[in-house]
């Protein structure tokens with residue numbers, strides 16, 4: 322009897338997992354579920370997570386790095402966690418967390434000064450970790466807190482015409498983000514459109530995470546933060562290697578590296594790239 326699989330996440334990692342499973346004659350991929358997309362991928366339907374209960378599958382492969390939140394959603398739906406397989410999501414998510422933790426240790430050891438920031442916060446999943454690993458640094462959090470802006474979408478070539486796209490990342494709030502922070506007193510919320518929300522901020526940084534998915538705000542943020550980084554520190558950019566889901570982001574990072582000569586290094590999570598601020 323073939324095992325029936327549902328893949329949670331119809332992005333780049335979901336696609337990779339599908340391709341790996343496709344050659345296995347013991348498995349059928351019945352559906353994808355995704356919080357933001359519906360439609361089809363490889364001829365397989367993509368459903369909203371609520372549909373999961375009625376799908377009757379044997380295993381659910383989690384492919385999103387926000388797997389802790391997804392596990393919570395699965396519990397809320399009343400589905401047994403024993404069905405959940407999370408190797409890919411765990412490896413990718415844990416590698417990025419380990420990078421952050423190790424980098425923070427090194428920056429403290431070398432006494433690199435400066436505050437920290439994230440542009441692209443959504444519900445604060447990664448911001449919480451930045452706040453935890455840099456407890457004595459001010460943490461600036463930049464987001465519209467209402468999803469993408471049309472001014473950026475206009476720059477996206479070949480971007481998937483998904484009807485749900487306009488609603489991406491709207492379900493969040495400043496209160497929710499603050500409630501997750503271990504040191505909320507360090508947090509400065511910068512609500513608004515990047516790069517406009519940089520106006521009036523005068524500070525130096527040792528670590529910045531960029532997670533805005535799109536070409537234009539990523540390029541603008543690199544240009545704004547890089548001169549404000551202290552030597553030894555750097556800027557981490559998520560999703561650089563997921564060119565399936567984010568076809569234009571990588572182009573912006575390469576454009577920036579070429580205009581400044583900044584050095585970039587993959588961090589081993591199969592998704593992110595790190596821009597180092599040279600002395």
Ligand SMILES: C[S@@+](CC[C@H](N)C(=O)[O-])C[C@H]1O[C@@H](n2cnc3c(N)ncnc32)[C@H](O)[C@@H]1O
Nearest residue numbers: 441442443446447464465468490515532533538
């Ligand atoms: C992938 S989510 C961030 C995920 C988050 N880092 C986490 O740990 O879960 C992308 C976020 O970027 C924000 N964003 C995209 N373009 C932006 C812009 N130009 N200005 C401000 N925020 C933007 C969206 O509102 C969304 O919350």
